[in-house]
Amino acid sequence: MSRGTSPLSGVSASGGPGCHGRIDRADDPALPPAVLVAAHDDAPPGVVREVCAGAEEQGVPTALLDPPGGDAGTADDAGRHAAGESRLEVGVGIDAAGGVVVRHALVPDAVLALDAGSSATDLRVLGGDAARIVAGLPLRTVPTPS
């Protein structure tokens, strides 16, 4: 278990004080429930930071999780895995290019998604929306028509 203790140490620097840092197992009872963010190892740090900041501004904790299947997985796979592991049933997947998918464990399709290269503002709002699903507040990202 390597959980960041200081807000500005190690991996959790990208998540900030609202982030529990990188966790090995999501069912650790010592860990408060959190929106889980499964980011590819090569995911742009700025994307991870904005997504976590969005959730932190809403007052909902996040934690970082290793994505399933190593480097091969898509943002959607990572999001599905994170949502399944999260005790709040909400997960965010981030791929190597910086594409982001928000998922809910009980919903078959992705709830929200942003393409790689999205603006910091959009990413912040998306992270906020992941938290707002937990809080039961209306989402602010304009959903892309599926």
Add this chain to the structure above:
Amino acid sequence: MDLVIGVDIGNSTTEACIAEVGDGQETERSGARPSRQVHRLASSLTATTGVKGTPANTAGAATAVRRALSAAGRPADALATVLLNEATPVISGLAMETITETIITESTMIGHNPDTPGGEGLGVGTTVSLEEVGDVEAGTPVVVVVGGGADFDDVAHLLNRAFERGVDVVAAVMHGDDAVLVVNRLQRRIPVVDEVAAVDRVPLGMLAAVEVAPPGRTIRTLSDSYGLASTFDLDAEQTRQVSPVARALSGNRSAVVVRTPAGDVTDRRIPVGTLTLSGSGRSLDVGVDGGADAIMEAIGRVAPLTDVHGEAGTHVGGMLANVRDTMTDVTGQPASEIRIRDVLAVDTLVPATVRGGLAGEVSKENAVALAAMVRTSRSRMQAVAEALSDELGCETIIGGVEGEVAVRGALTTPGSAVPIAIIDMGGGSTDAALLDRDGAVSAVHVAGAGELVTKLIDSELGLEDREAAESVKRHPLAKVESFFHVRHEDGTVQFFTEPLPPHVFAKVVTVTPEGLAAVPVRGALEEVRRVRREAKRRVFVVNALRALAQVAPQGSLRLLGSVVLLGGSALDFEIPGMVADALAPYGVVCGIGNVHGTEGPRGAVAAGLVDAHAGTAAGPASQGIERQAAS
């Protein structure tokens, strides 16, 4: 057997009822007149084209006839007679005047109530920009003003450095939505108000107070006059001057007040002109800014109203002139001969952006909504009848005055009896008619109906979307509580097996036959429901009582035996109940019309036309007549 169709051209809908009328003399009751058997086949409904009672109605009437024919499965050439009502043009207009305005001068306060302010408590200090916080002397209490584009980590870093130098940073005001992020990174928890769009207009070097209440609480100091006096060390006269600031901020979770030399918040009344009401041989001027009660009271004093004029250059004046002009276009009568016969004024609260606000503050301003109605006896139904004859190739007869035919149709409602009153709740006007024991019919039209309700809902909720307002009016509300369940406005919970789409998640929605539709409001479901019900009450309940009082014997509602509700709004899920509740104290039997026991509250006039043609006595249809429901 003749194939006959009754067509009722209303303000907003054109209804048709198709029937076979027997040629035999089988009287179903021993009336004086021989009556022929009526075998109703189908009915149809379409939008009225043009203003009721004008040649433009022909297209809609032809559509209604064709739809009824196809619903009945009959060819067009089988049609023998088309019956039209004697429709007279009724033109109604709506206008809204905002009569109060809140203005903030010299950036005195910020009171927009952001979703997620940071920290909590009260901080009082001099405003200083983030760039200059490094130059502030130690020990000075400052409120830091953070402009757009600043990153939360950088802001927190600079503020922490200031703390370390001994600068007393007591609060911050920010452009972006990152108050919580900044506060989470500070060595000391200070109140931070964020999402201030025009943060660059916050005056620097001024004494300012920032207050953030804990979640679930509202601010206590800046929303209180003496709290402001203590904070800024004000004397009695100054306290009097800032009390509007306190009032404007009450109920907020966060606020900023800046002490500027001439800053103020004013609650101004806007002069919006006068209405000149004529009636009973005199005329009376009433200021629109006096509100709905003053206007309606003045109308009562000149009753019966003969004409109304509005001051030129005001919304109301423009609306009244527009109503007159439309009627001139429709009938060819000169505008000077057209008289406004009824006005309904309704007080309303409209959310408006505060002038001088730095963060898009919105305040509820007083407004008056007015519906006006003009009616003429100069009908052009003969032209409609001729055009319809040409188009359909059959005989077209104009028969029956609206009020009489509607009462005749309403009387086919099972359980109804003479004396009977009807209230026809339409789109532009609310009509009442009474058939007394002597067979005499009196009728009245009053301004204000469904359209005014939609307008009130639209403006009070700040929707600026007529479709959304219409949906709120027509359908019950629900709150989407998860991806799989909603809570309806009566508290019942409904689960879904398929997940609900993200765009309705956690939203207040209308439950429509097509599914859930998000209502674009920030407020709670209860607030939307209150606005909807109040709008209906202030238009339909007020108008039902007003109209019935005009037709009731000696103006007494107690002398009305029964009241049958007709028209599209009688199909509404709550309006009939609200009207019935309002009439209950007068001992009146009130219910929704059910024409011929099958047709519901629509089509009373269309069915009444057919019955009048066939000469059947008014009254509930007997069991002997085979009925066929409309498809």
